[in-house]
Amino acid sequence: DIQMTQSPASLSASLEEIVTITCQPSQDIGNYLSWYQQKPGKSPQLLIHSATSLADGVPSRFSGSRSGTQYSLKINRLQVEDTGIYYCLQGYSAYTFGAGTKLELK
Amino acid sequence: EVQLVESGGGLVQPGRSLKLSCLASGFTFSNYGMNWIRQAPGKGLEWVASISSSSSYIYYADTVKGRFTISRDNAKNTLYLQMTSLRSEDTALYYCARKHASVMDAWGQGASVTVSS
Numbered sequence: 001d002i003q004m005t006q007s008p009a010s011l012s013a014s015l016e017e018i019v020t021i022t023c024q025p026s027q028d029i030g031n032y033l034s035w036y037q038q039k040p041g042k043s044p045q046l047l048i049h050s051a052t053s054l055a056d057g058v059p060s061r062f063s064g065s066r067s068g069t070q071y072s073l074k075i076n077r078l079q080v081e082d083t084g085i086y087y088c089l090q091g092y093s094a095y096t097f098g099a100g101t102k103l104e105l106k
Numbered sequence: 107e108v109q110l111v112e113s114g115g116g117l118v119q120p121g122r123s124l125k126l127s128c129l130a131s132g133f134t135f136s137n138y139g140m141n142w143i144r145q146a147p148g149k150g151l152e153w154v155a156s157i158s159s160s161s162s163y164i165y166y167a168d169t170v171k172g173r174f175t176i177s178r179d180n181a182k183n184t185l186y187l188q189m190t191s192l193r194s195e196d197t198a199l200y201y202c203a204r205k206h207a208s209v210m211d212a213w214g215q216g217a218s219v220t221v222s223s
Contacts, residue, residue, distance in 0.1 A: 034209045043215055096153065099150050
């Protein structure tokens, strides 16, 4: 089974700051990596698919990248509404979610 | 508008069974694979099961294999999850999600399942 190591587990950042969350799979997953945002009491929402493609309706301050076997979600100019928990998901072999990153405002 | 509405959750005793449903609307249900994902209280997301558009391919997480059965009725636009031999660790909010490529691009609001005596 593929394991996903997501970091950091929690993050406190200021408005307008740049935030980066990373996921490291235990084996090659190609670009079968997506990112989700979950706000309290709500279901997760797709942000990024295929490692780097922005989902429909998602603000352009969100971006995804891949460097070797590490995948990153970057939020430029953090906004109040970006607080929540972020998860990565590999869909290369079955599915595995990362443990999540709780993002709060400083 | 794509909508997924789960139902059938509730309180159930350990060892008993429960069946969840997910009614889909706003898209051609028979064209999409579907997933069940769960989230234990205060915990992260866990993929549970997947089914292809025509039910030809079905996969389960090891934690539920042999106890849970995913199925669908394309004529009724409905996805199901039959859960048997329930354990306390199955207590969670169960989401259905539409599968597009290897991405879960639409989610329901979730159905709560509590396994307790």
